[in-house]
Amino acid sequence: MDVTTPPPLRVDAEANRARIVQAAQAVFAEQGVSAPLTEVAARAGVGIATLYRRFPDRADLVAEAFDDALRQYEASADLALTDDDPWAGFVGLVERMAALQAENRGFTHLIQSVPLGRGSSTAARGSSGRRELGSSGRRERGYRTVVEVIDRAKSSGVLRADFSPEDLPVLTFAVAGVIETTRDDLPEAWRRHVALFLDACRPIAATPLPPAPEPIALQRAMLRAARRRQTRGQSG
Amino acid sequence: MDVTTPPPLRVDAEANRARIVQAAQAVFAEQGVSAPLTEVAARAGVGIATLYRRFPDRADLVAEAFDDALRQYEASADLALTDDDPWAGFVGLVERMAALQAENRGFTHLIQSVPLGRGSSTAARGSSGRRELGSSGRRERGYRTVVEVIDRAKSSGVLRADFSPEDLPVLTFAVAGVIETTRDDLPEAWRRHVALFLDACRPIAATPLPPAPEPIALQRAMLRAARRRQTRGQSG
DNA sequence: CAAGAAGTGGAGGACCTATTCCGGTTAGTG
């Protein structure tokens, strides 16, 4: 797939492209990925048509705009695995993920928008035009590391045995709900909810739980949510 | 305030009014309180103008449409207080509240839309035209009971001492986030998150927590969220 | 049963965003 490399852009076009991505980062961070594209174009100082020519699909723009954030996610997972204390690593990971969501409104959307393993829009083009690891690949690798962090914590006995990797995406949805509602007036409210969640993760707190979500269904749910966000805005 | 009772409606108007409320219940439950009012009107079999004449403000319609749900909330709290086992009462309350959110998409919005103590749109009119306890009053009484449930559980030593009544509204936001994302593909996913939350509520799980939200700021956040939902839809 | 007050429906104006079209502009090349 993708045997032909796209022709390089004219230098002015490449510059505009970069400015669009930069503007998108700012706008999406503030308003989420459903922000009006006209605003992205305006902030980039280009016409709306230019934006559409370069990114026919909003998802393409999103994927590229959040490459940095995704890198941080990846780094967070790696860092967690590095920690000598498996519990501290797990806690740090969970807290950093939530913090990323709080800092960057679009991160929540991204982490759901690019689930593990898709086919299309995988290759992102860097500012130089070289091919790089796409968002999808990055997200996938990140998730694999997360699973390792969880496994390590479980086998060290510091994380309850019935904890499931699928619990983290669900926490992501929950944190998104808290942040969405409290962003302006209680920007730190999510911390306490996360802290409670972490208390529940210790073996000593364990009581029987309802079954963890089916991974495939979870993925479907995330995809559907992403699609919803994309479709929205064009109406209500 | 409100010294003059509004004149009674014509019988056909009263019938239409009832049909609008009924339609609103169904539509809001399915789509949330930001659902297009044209759909409510259509399902009620009346013109859009009729709806607006009777409910100039969307919030008025919401308050009345969810009177039943609010009654269930109140009943849930009462029931929890009745339970012999303070812990079982608390657990039941939390689970029922989340279940109400899952069943009725608008409930989440309502419980945030009518916070403790406002002034206006307090008096709802029953189908007979009599004045009744308004949504606001109902919600306020319900919340008082919730606080009692929490206090009882804490003084019995079955609920961690640093638990705060404000943690429940925040849980509501979190559950809303989970349900919003998983409704179609994992309709039961919220149960596990709630179960984890409950595990965290036991004294044995307690570790130091970040401070609980300021009640006044929490209320502001809820109001703002309600306003956001109201303003939305007219654009994006 | 005949005013006339009360109520009704749907068209229309105001917003907002997405997406395309096209005449004008500019970087790159020989």
Added chain:
DNA sequence: CACTAACCGGAATAGGTCCTCCACTTCTTG
């Protein structure tokens, strides 16, 4: 420097929702 392919910006088209206005209909009452 001249020419062309690539590029650009903004206007225009296409939805979708909110809310108001107004000519028409239907209860109610004397």
